[in-house]
Amino acid sequence: MAETIPPWADEAAPVLKLEDLAVAYKVRGGEIEAVQNVSFEIKRGETHGIVGESGCGKSTVAWAVVNFLGNNGYVKRGSIKFQGRELVGVVGEELRQLRGDQIAMVYQDPMQALNPSMRLGDQMKEVLTVHRGISQREAETHCIEMLERVYMPDAANVMKRFPHQISGGQQQRVVIAMALLNNPALLIMDEPTTALDVTVEAAVLDLIAKLRREFDTAIMYITHNLGVVARVSSRVGVMYAGEMVERATVEAIYKNPRHPYTQGLIRCVPKLGADKAGSVLYPIRGRVPPPDSRPVGCVFGPRCDYFRDRCREERPDLRQVSPGSWVRCHFAEEIDPAQWTPSEDIIPPRISAAEVPAEPILQVRDLKKYYEVQGGSLKDMVGLGEKRYVKAVENANFDIPKGRTLGIVGESGCGKSTLVKTIIGLESSTSGEAEFLGLDITGDISSRSEQLIQELQMVFQNPDSTMNPSYTVGQQIGRPMQRFGTVPKGQIRDEVIKLLQAMRLGENYYDRLPRQLSGGEKQRVGIARALASHPDLVLCDEPVSALDVSVQAAILNLLLEIQQEYGTTMIFIAHDLSVVRFFSDYVGVMYLGQMMEIGPAEAIYSPPYHPYTEALLSAVPIPDPSVEQKHIRLAGAVPSAIAPPSGCRFHTRCPRRELMPDGGKLCETDVPPWLEIGEEHRIFCHLPLETLNSFEAVVTKPGEVTQHAS
Amino acid sequence: MLVKDFMTRHPVMVPPTTPAAEAQQVMRENKIRHLPVVGDGKRLEGLITRERLRVSPTDLGSLNVWEITRFLANMTVKDMMLKGKDVITTAPDVTLEDAAQIMAQKKIGCLVVLEQGVVVGIITETDMLVELNHMLGGDVSGVRVTIRVPDRIGEFAKVFGAISSRGWGIYASGSVPTPKHPGYWDVVVKVRGVPKDDLVAVLEKIEDHEIVDAREC
Numbered sequence: 001m002a003e004t005i006p007p008w009a010d011e012a013a014p015v016l017k018l019e020d021l022a023v024a025y026k027v028r029g030g031e032i033e034a035v036q037n038v039s040f041e042i043k044r045g046e047t048h049g050i051v052g053e054s055g056c057g058k059s060t061v062a063w064a065v066v067n068f069l070g071n072n073g074y075v076k077r078g079s080i081k082f083q084g085r086e087l088v089g090v091v092g093e094e095l096r097q098l099r100g101d102q103i104a105m106v107y108q109d110p111m112q113a114l115n116p117s118m119r120l121g122d123q124m125k126e127v128l129t130v131h132r133g134i135s136q137r138e139a140e141t142h143c144i145e146m147l148e149r150v151y152m153p154d155a156a157n158v159m160k161r162f163p164h165q166i167s168g169g170q171q172q173r174v175v176i177a178m179a180l181l182n183n184p185a186l187l188i189m190d191e192p193t194t195a196l197d198v199t200v201e202a203a204v205l206d207l208i209a210k211l212r213r214e215f216d217t218a219i220m221y222i223t224h225n226l227g228v229v230a231r232v233s234s235r236v237g238v239m240y241a242g243e244m245v246e247r248a249t250v251e252a253i254y255k256n257p258r259h260p261y262t263q264g265l266i267r268c269v270p271k272l273g274a275d276k277a278g279s280v281l282y283p284i285r286g287r288v289p290p291p292d293s294r295p296v297g298c299v300f301g302p303r304c305d306y307f308r309d310r311c312r313e314e315r316p317d318l319r320q321v322s323p324g325s326w327v328r329c330h331f332a333e334e335i336d337p338a339q340w341t342p343s344e345d346i347i348p349p350r351i352s353a354a355e356v357p358a359e360p361i362l363q364v365r366d367l368k369k370y371y372e373v374q375g376g377s378l379k380d381m382v383g384l385g386e387k388r389y390v391k392a393v394e395n396a397n398f399d400i401p402k403g404r405t406l407g408i409v410g411e412s413g414c415g416k417s418t419l420v421k422t423i424i425g426l427e428s429s430t431s432g433e434a435e436f437l438g439l440d441i442t443g444d445i446s447s448r449s450e451q452l453i454q455e456l457q458m459v460f461q462n463p464d465s466t467m468n469p470s471y472t473v474g475q476q477i478g479r480p481m482q483r484f485g486t487v488p489k490g491q492i493r494d495e496v497i498k499l500l501q502a503m504r505l506g507e508n509y510y511d512r513l514p515r516q517l518s519g520g521e522k523q524r525v526g527i528a529r530a531l532a533s534h535p536d537l538v539l540c541d542e543p544v545s546a547l548d549v550s551v552q553a554a555i556l557n558l559l560l561e562i563q564q565e566y567g568t569t570m571i572f573i574a575h576d577l578s579v580v581r582f583f584s585d586y587v588g589v590m591y592l593g594q595m596m597e598i599g600p601a602e603a604i605y606s607p608p609y610h611p612y613t614e615a616l617l618s619a620v621p622i623p624d625p626s627v628e629q630k631h632i633r634l635a636g637a638v639p640s641a642i643a644p645p646s647g648c649r650f651h652t653r654c655p656r657r658e659l660m661p662d663g664g665k666l667c668e669t670d671v672p673p674w675l676e677i678g679e680e681h682r683i684f685c686h687l688p689l690e691t692l693n694s695f696e697a698v699v700t701k702p703g704e705v706t707q708h709a710s
Numbered sequence: 711m712l713v714k715d716f717m718t719r720h721p722v723m724v725p726p727t728t729p730a731a732e733a734q735q736v737m738r739e740n741k742i743r744h745l746p747v748v749g750d751g752k753r754l755e756g757l758i759t760r761e762r763l764r765v766s767p768t769d770l771g772s773l774n775v776w777e778i779t780r781f782l783a784n785m786t787v788k789d790m791m792l793k794g795k796d797v798i799t800t801a802p803d804v805t806l807e808d809a810a811q812i813m814a815q816k817k818i819g820c821l822v823v824l825e826q827g828v829v830v831g832i833i834t835e836t837d838m839l840v841e842l843n844h845m846l847g848g849d850v851s852g853v854r855v856t857i858r859v860p861d862r863i864g865e866f867a868k869v870f871g872a873i874s875s876r877g878w879g880i881y882a883s884g885s886v887p888t889p890k891h892p893g894y895w896d897v898v899v900k901v902r903g904v905p906k907d908d909l910v911a912v913l914e915k916i917e918d919h920e921i922v923d924a925r926e927c
Binding site for chain 2 (some may be wrong): 101132134218524
């Protein structure tokens, strides 16, 4: 899976060489060294990954290379050499030439890299006409060729469109094509797939690996996702608090991590391995120190399990511990990650599966949610046109027993959030039945009693935008208690503090404002607020996807703990299949508003799969280069929900359709039946059970026998 | 076997305003002997070679130490390079042998590879020699046999047929008209994992073929 280092890589001088780089930003009252002592090199045709949590200085390094540091940033020490030439201090015309001709960048959000008011073709051609002085017509053919090379369907047509008229994955392809137009020697990619869906991400990562071979381009790949790095890069540097703490080949990093931080990172990402034990998460305690208050000694010291006196006084150097492996730790040789035991405060709660089937708390039958779409014609304006609908949720059927968790996964736009919004009452349902504790919840919130509202609470994805910035934490958590009268007025403060303590936040957080909290802390407050009214059902809409991995693990463990303690039932939405597995008792897979497969979590992750689940599983980047994953890529984009494909909604992209007689004619015409696989596991597919059973497991570890579900 | 498959993509390049001293350092650091000089959009403007950077003592003869320093500091790549139109170039789709021929005829060490005036790569003597080495299987160990065959249709096939009929695979092969023996060709084959004597025994049986050389290497 990991890319091997090309044989000639050692002979040539590196394309990019950073030595002892320190970047500082001038701020009020002094300056902050955002990046210190970073050294690494990238050879031709090599992808060098840089991983780390947010605020570790990954992007600053990338900006320093192209001198995008802004007015207050500058390279304080060290050198950046591009093909043997010093880049620090290069300005003006020479810098412009380098950026345009030799070094290109691809950023996280393609929408921000593209000009929304210009046609894609014009934007792309500009690169050639300005930098190379090529004529318009020649530039046009060149651009189309390049779009075809990045597998853009219907390239000539795409040139005439505006950025908002193509999907996110396609936008990112345009940006990559644009970066490659001038055939750069160095390509810097800063989280290029983070904003994309997992299936699109997989396709873009394949593309990057292929282009690297074809164009012989050196790539600096920045990401926070250990799984993505394992898939694309040959060498990896791990950054922490502005320093590079470990640098090695990708195999060495995952097999034999030397630095305690790298070990911690690997322990706190859920792995989609063969067994569920592999998905137990151990968060790293504490958080990344801000640049102005880094410790004097080892920067990782305060969060390290192996902290000693020497670490407090002396900052370790990046030193070579074995060929090709560099570590910034005094005791790297003595630390054996196999001997590591979690300290008491981070032991994850045990997931005890209750034996007795509990009563269903929520029953959903044939629930539908359609949104009416306003057409643009005059007929539509006066209401005579045919009404069209976005079928956001189609015939959802499921039960959730009390105290259990249902995970819902799917690509963006598949209706996950709409389903949850309908249940909580932000939207009223179009038809179908939904009962919560015997009460009808098909209507929206205005038709619900206060008591019902109190029993259903929600945790949102982005804690920033869900909190009132001018209310203190105490007020925010106390408000639902006051509103619903669950706690007598005089005891609200005590109750809030109790909740804060359950969230591992101290009493001193009571009077803080949201802006004084970190992302993880805000999300804890968000969870506390959801729990304040003692709800029976908590709906979590991507509660951890905006958080760093080490914080993510802590929040997930916290949610599990709460569930155990309060017996709360949860619906947990996520796009990350590995997180859902770890967290849920049941998993539902949605595609284009339709539930495709639903069943106990374990059953979803091993055959028989629904073909869509199979494709999703094969797209998930796994942070372990030794794991083998089947290569299944979905063609095309998700069809429009206004006119979903007839028959099975997945038939236009289904890689398994050819297994059906007649090349899958039936899939086009007939809605598939629900296949009962057993023990509450259902698959929505025409393929007979024997065929589904014959699929091999998507994820296998070498040396393990592939298991077939009987 | 086209230039584009064997050239070095993204060669190290400098703009014409680079000081000569810096160009010299860039070449030393990258261990290269040829340095294309490019303007905006990687358009070729010239070429610097090691010889170009050699300053003749007669130029400096009349200068004192201080003047020498200033003389060198003011010298840019533009002053020393081989000018654009004199640089011999090639295209990505040219065959390797055509490129080699140009280099041999002009007695030059490198060809700059251009596509619509833009530098896309460089191919040097070293690249050619590396490919010659690969072509004859110099990078692996095995048995290397040189067979002298008459210049007739079907003689090569006899050699290859004899080897493959025994289930052996040919790792590399090459052939040239035998020097000073008109009417004959020398065929070199490299076979891995075969005892030398067995291979020779098989090849010796072919009529009119002479084994000129056989060795394990």
